[in-house]
Amino acid sequence: MDNSSLPGQAAITERLADVVGWYANEGGPSYRHVPGELVKHDFFDGIELNVRALLAFVETGKMPTAHELRPITELAMARLANGAGLPEVIGSYQKVSADLWRRFVSDTDPSELDSALELMPKVTEYIFNIVTLIATEAAHRSADPRSEARDRARAAVDALLETGRASGPLDIDQPSFVIAVFHLSGSTDQGSAVSALKSRIESIVDVHLRLELQGWVVVHWSGRSREQAVAGLRQKLEDAQSASGVRCWAGIAFAAAAGGVPAAYRIASGLAATAYNLDRPDFVADLAGMTIEYLGAASGPDLPAVAELVGGLSAADPIFEHTLRTFLEENCNQLATARRMHVHRNSVTYRLGKVHALTGLNPLIFAQAASLHAALIARDLS
Structure with missing residues (x-):
């Protein structure tokens, strides 16, 4: 391919920036199991990295090395760590790439369309290379004991919330459980703060966190009384939220044993959704403080x-x-x-x-x- 026949790099960059802006207004990428606030804030970082790498490849004909592309693969690994599956991560990358390319072509002046379409083989080769790197890195990390431990913990939390059976890391002698369900505001401009809040909560002792589309579920186990267990976790959550400044709501409920966790999860979810829908000023909502509101929503x-x-x-x-x-x-x-x-x-x-x-x-x-x-x-x- 004769690079001299292609539109200038500055023109391509400007056009790609317009396309990314359009994609942002369309809602950006979505995942089935990861809150949008944890995806979209680094989406534009990833797009910028990809655009620079792709343009360098087009200009020089030399594919960037795995080391140079590592920031891009790390973003994909973060999605995997947050609960998305590999097919979902790769599928999302391919869909976003296809959407952006179609928009890029449709916005190209007819007089430059043939030149723009000459980019297609390079774009395809670049995307194939990125997808291969993501799959390879995911396979490598799947053998990491930490990845295996994370998967076991995730499965144990899922089983506890859905069936009330404590297994693996949650199989503790006579614990009580406090369940907190977070509902994020839906604002994508607080993404980095959301990541910081998530990290603070994950650092709380005796806590597991599971991501959901609206936010996440916090499972805390304790041998303390109902009042002490709820008050203790509530204070830690409020401290974390205050430090991060994230606009969100959390419903909180207590289960005296593992068997009561699904009911507590249902109540906490209802409280969080109700507080969000009513735009309540308080961060944490419990049943005692929102009885009528909860029953009304139910x-x-x-x-x-x-x-x-x-x-x-x-x-x-x-x-x-x-x-x-x-x-x-x-x-x-x-x-x-x-x-x-x-x-x-x-x-x-x-x-x-x-x-x-x-x-x-x-x-x-x-x-x-x-x-x-x-x-x-x-x-x-x-």
């Missing part, structure tokens, strides 16, 4: 019917609903509500009376105030 198809209890507020002055929400947040204290809203207490009483008239539920009666609270949550979740 009601599923019945949410619209519950939300209809406050349907009468929708067409009314928004100040009535705002006053009701503030009243509930202030533990049904009218004076505290008036102070927070900077109005006279009589104004609060009047507005709550309007809520009663519009909904048929009196917020000054505890049971009916609880119903109003549940209905507002149901509407927020609908």
